[in-house]
Amino acid sequence: MTMKNIYLVGFMGTGKSSVGRELAALLRRRFVDMDELIEFRQKRSIADIFAKEGEAHFRRLEKELLQELSQDQACVVSCGGGIVLDPANIALMKSSGTMVCLSARPDVILERTASSGNRPLLHVSDPAGRIAELLARRAPLYGQADICIDTTSFSIRQAAEAISRKIA
Numbered sequence: 663m664t665m666k667n668i669y670l671v672g673f674m675g676t677g678k679s680s681v682g683r684e685l686a687a688l689l690r691r692r693f694v695d696m697d698e699l700i701e702f703r704q705k706r707s708i709a710d711i712f713a714k715e716g717e718a719h720f721r722r723l724e725k726e727l728l729q730e731l732s733q734d735q736a737c738v739v740s741c742g743g744g745i746v747l748d749p750a751n752i753a754l755m756k757s758s759g760t761m762v763c764l765s766a767r768p769d770v771i772l773e774r775t776a777s778s779g780n781r782p783l784l785h786v787s788d789p790a791g792r793i794a795e796l797l798a799r800r801a802p803l804y805g806q807a808d809i810c811i812d813t814t815s816f817s818i819r820q821a822a823e824a825i826s827r828k829i830a
């Protein structure tokens with residue numbers, strides 16, 4: 663039996679990495695965090711890639727990695743928040759697996775991302791404004807997911823269980 667990949671998408675701070683790890687453990691599947699794997703292979707941080715080569719270069723690395731992972735089966739993949747910006751990435755996720763979108767209230771996103779030094783897009787003087795602007799722009803993209811889960815008042819475990827119930 664073939665098992666399709668599960669791709670977790672959604673805005674920064676919605677819990678993709680922690681929920682993805684928990685979900686993979688729950689389902690006994692392999693877990694891949696795309697941002698982490700890109701940093702590991704490039705031997706530097708995402709902030710550094712953005713600063714030195716620019717966002718477009720990061721998006722190419724991200725797209726290539728997604729193409730590689732889509733050849734696999736039965737993985738839980740936590741994607742970077744901007745994966746949906748390229749319509750080809752959305753098409754690939756849907757054809758090779760289930761696209762699951764995590765969401766959260768903007769104030770919760772702000773709180774969860776405040777301590778992160780590794781989110782260059784939110785390194786601005788008004789992160790709340792930036793979050794609102796990016797969320798509005800990306801809403802129709804995240805909305806294309808097969809399954810949507812609001813993690814605002816969920817623990818990591820609860821969110822993972824909610825996904826596994828919806829996927830079953």
Ligand code: S3P
Binds near residue numbers: 708742743
């Ligand atoms: C990005 C989200 C980040 C990372 C990069 C760009 C985005 O991932 O890929 O900083 O465009 O939303 P997380 O969503 O895991 O923070």
